Amino acid sequence: MHLMYFTEQPMSAYPAQAGKDFGATALMFSNKHFDPVAGSRLYNEYIEHYKLAEEVGFDGIMLNEHHNAPFCMQAKCNVFASILAALTKKVKLVLLGNPLPLAENPVRLAEELAMIDMISRGRLVSGFVRGGGQEQLAAGVNPAFNRERFEEAHDLIIRTWTQEGPFRWEGTHYQHRVVNPWAVPLQKPHPRVWIPGVLSKETIIWAARQRYPYVALSTAIPATKKIWELYDSVAAETGYTAGPENRGYLQRCHVAETEEKAMANARQFMWMQGEFTGLAHPVWSTPSGYFSPSYRKAFVEFAVGRGVNPRAAAFEDQIRDQQIIAGTPKTVIPKLRRLLEETRPSIVGFWASDGFVSNADATTCIKLLGQEVLPAVREMGKELKLLSPFEAEAPVSIRESKGPAPAAA
Amino acid sequence: MTVISDAVWTTEEVKVCGVAVRLRKRGAGPPLFVLHHDIGTLESLPFYESLAQRFTVYLPSHPGYDGAERPAWLRSARDVAVIYQALLALLKVGPVNLVGLGFGGWIAAEMATMSPQAFRRVILVGAMGVKPTHGEILDQALLSYIAYARAGFKDQRAFDRLYGTDPSTPQLEQWDLNREMTFRIAWKPYMYNPALPHLLGGVRSRTLVVWGRADKVVPLECGEAYARAIPGSRLAVVEKAGHCVDMEQPDALVKLISEFTAGS
Numbered sequence: 001m002h003l004m005y006f007t008e009q010p011m012s013a014y015p016a017q018a019g020k021d022f023g024a025t026a027l028m029f030s031n032k033h034f035d036p037v038a039g040s041r042l043y044n045e046y047i048e049h050y051k052l053a054e055e056v057g058f059d060g061i062m063l064n065e066h067h068n069a070p071f072c073m074q075a076k077c078n079v080f081a082s083i084l085a086a087l088t089k090k091v092k093l094v095l096l097g098n099p100l101p102l103a104e105n106p107v108r109l110a111e112e113l114a115m116i117d118m119i120s121r122g123r124l125v126s127g128f129v130r131g132g133g134q135e136q137l138a139a140g141v142n143p144a145f146n147r148e149r150f151e152e153a154h155d156l157i158i159r160t161w162t163q164e165g166p167f168r169w170e171g172t173h174y175q176h177r178v179v180n181p182w183a184v185p186l187q188k189p190h191p192r193v194w195i196p197g198v199l200s201k202e203t204i205i206w207a208a209r210q211r212y213p214y215v216a217l218s219t220a221i222p223a224t225k226k227i228w229e230l231y232d233s234v235a236a237e238t239g240y241t242a243g244p245e246n247r248g249y250l251q252r253c254h255v256a257e258t259e260e261k262a263m264a265n266a267r268q269f270m271w272m273q274g275e276f277t278g279l280a281h282p283v284w285s286t287p288s289g290y291f292s293p294s295y296r297k298a299f300v301e302f303a304v305g306r307g308v309n310p311r312a313a314a315f316e317d318q319i320r321d322q323q324i325i326a327g328t329p330k331t332v333i334p335k336l337r338r339l340l341e342e343t344r345p346s347i348v349g350f351w352a353s354d355g356f357v358s359n360a361d362a363t364t365c366i367k368l369l370g371q372e373v374l375p376a377v378r379e380m381g382k383e384l385k386l387l388s389p390f391e392a393e394a395p396v397s398i399r400e401s402k403g404p405a406p407a408a409a
Numbered sequence: 410m411t412v413i414s415d416a417v418w419t420t421e422e423v424k425v426c427g428v429a430v431r432l433r434k435r436g437a438g439p440p441l442f443v444l445h446h447d448i449g450t451l452e453s454l455p456f457y458e459s460l461a462q463r464f465t466v467y468l469p470s471h472p473g474y475d476g477a478e479r480p481a482w483l484r485s486a487r488d489v490a491v492i493y494q495a496l497l498a499l500l501k502v503g504p505v506n507l508v509g510l511g512f513g514g515w516i517a518a519e520m521a522t523m524s525p526q527a528f529r530r531v532i533l534v535g536a537m538g539v540k541p542t543h544g545e546i547l548d549q550a551l552l553s554y555i556a557y558a559r560a561g562f563k564d565q566r567a568f569d570r571l572y573g574t575d576p577s578t579p580q581l582e583q584w585d586l587n588r589e590m591t592f593r594i595a596w597k598p599y600m601y602n603p604a605l606p607h608l609l610g611g612v613r614s615r616t617l618v619v620w621g622r623a624d625k626v627v628p629l630e631c632g633e634a635y636a637r638a639i640p641g642s643r644l645a646v647v648e649k650a651g652h653c654v655d656m657e658q659p660d661a662l663v664k665l666i667s668e669f670t671a672g673s
Contacts, residue, residue, distance in 0.1 A: 140597065142592055142596040144589050144593045282553075283551065283553045284551065287550055287592070288550075288585050288586075289592050296582055297582060300578065300584075300585045303553050304553050304555055306578070
């Protein structure tokens with residue numbers, strides 16, 4: 001198994017009432033509410049959490065990025081990956097991921113990632129995402145070309161990593177007359193690519209066709225099973241058999257010394273009123289062209305307040321469905337077993353704390369996870385034969401499926 | 410070319426630049442082309458009916474709008490203008506009167522710059538396309554479909570009469586589809602062409618610029634800028650109207666068009 005530590009890096013020092021009064025905590029919610037003094041403190045606390053996560057035995061640190069919103073302070077995952085490349089020694093740096101469509105220059109991204117891979121001595125896992133709907137607006141990037149840009153930027157980055165330069169790229173959305181970055185990745189053929197997602201079938205299908213592991217972000221177990229049904233069928237069509245090495249899951253899981261404290265802190269997973277990516281204005285989170293046409297009816301109704309949010313669920317429901325797990329190590333371990341037995345992931349991210357959970361409680365949670373939960377999960381993983389892509393020496397992609405697994409050059 | 414006729418409108422699909430352009434036609438008299446808003450258009454409007462008493466009204470759907478075929482390669486309002494120039498060449502209807510509404514006004518302005526003397530008259534109504542100096546063109550990406558469509562009206566009762574107080578879900582889907590197409594061709598810079606004010610200096614077609622006094626979508630200063638940029642043009646401001654003068658004050662707009670197109 002590959003067990004990762006994750007935090008959204010919540011900006012818990014913002015005035016929550018101001019967000020409620022405004023009616024949204026993203027995109028147009030003014031950054032006058034950002035306090036850089038608190039921001040400086042929090043960034044440094046998060047660095048300590050990541051160092052502790054390595055110390056207590058996590059295999060990886062999962063990083064992400066979001067923009068214009070307090071639910072996630074990390075505006076550039078490559079910045080934290082760079083810091084951690086130098087500060088940590090063993091953990092994989094799992095970026096889930098760089099939002100490709102927001103990049104105007106994917107070659108620059110390929111260079112940055114190559115630098116991180118070399119500085120970390122080959123510990124980079126380079127996931128890619130489409131970016132949230134409102135982030136297209138935050139970056140001024142056309143939502144109507146989101147998926148086209150995602151796929152083209154991906155193709156350009158992989159080619160930049162695998163083909164000797166110089167070469168020329170004349171694409172639909174990207175044109176580069178000279179592609180020849182000096183820095184290339186340490187891992188060959190290239191760093192592993194994992195694809196996280198929550199809703200879009202198109203992304204699951206795309207990931208399965210590439211033979212990239214897909215990381216389901218806190219979906220309920222029945223929905224997660226449906227994801228694997230789809231992934232496995234596309235894998236079979238593509239000509240390989242998918243297994244646990246293709247499956248990742250991000251579990252919100254808060255552990256404390258007592259049940260009561262754990263449950264109280266777990267409520268902080270709902271600190272954005274249950275919205276995954278901040279209290280969103282429905283129009284900003286679903287710009288026209290961003291979602292596939294099959295969701296058009298649901299989203300136009302949602303956008304004018306006629307339909308229910310297709311993504312949000314109540315805290316009690318999420319506890320019941322195990323989208324959120326909370327308790328002492330003793331009570332969370334059986335729940336994690338259920339997750340592993342029913343959905344068979346080999347990559348598990350632990351989203352440990354959120355919102356206004358104190359630094360002391362967040363630290364205790366990481367320690368308890370490392371000391372008591374991770375060893376139990378590893379044992380279950382062995383018993384259930386949940387081999388991670390590293391343990392299974394899985395090929396990095398369909399293109400490389402006949403070649404060797406990536407290794408430091 | 411397929412032609413469907415009902416008692417009032419004739420609808421045909423004309424292949425231009427590889428795109429099936431849906432063209433509706435109605436009435437009798439001198440040819441008058443009407444280019445619709447970014448929100449698309451309702452099938453029928455008092456404005457069209459009134460125009461059809463005096464003109465042969467041609468009403469194309471912009472490619473990708475209101476269910477018309479979407480060319481994946483289309484990237485700018487100027488691309489649409491070229492398609493319409495090709496359409497006019499194909500139809501051989503002679504010098505036409507050209508009316509552009511809002512976003513359609515931008516397309517009409519681009520067309521006018523391409524063939525300076527081709528149009529009998531050009532009427533630009535609340536046209537996008539020129540960057541305001543002081544204000545801003547309203548960003549629909551931040552507004553719901555209903556809020557954006559409503560922003561085009563000074564008097565919300567006029568909106569209610571046409572779309573209903575609570576527009577239907579199919580209407581919302583149509584607006585979403587049209588908005589997506591608008592993003593595809595006018596995302597950045599949003600709703601203007603920096604070169605247009607310069608190119609407008611070459612227009613020789615007689616041009617009337619019309620603006621609703623209470624336009625909250627495209628500031629009135631853009632109307633003034635159009636009138637300054639196009640030689641010999643003038644600006645007529647319609648009171649008690651927002652951006653969608655055609656839907657809010659159809660009689661006033663038809664009167665302006667009729668008077669401006671009368672005579673040689």
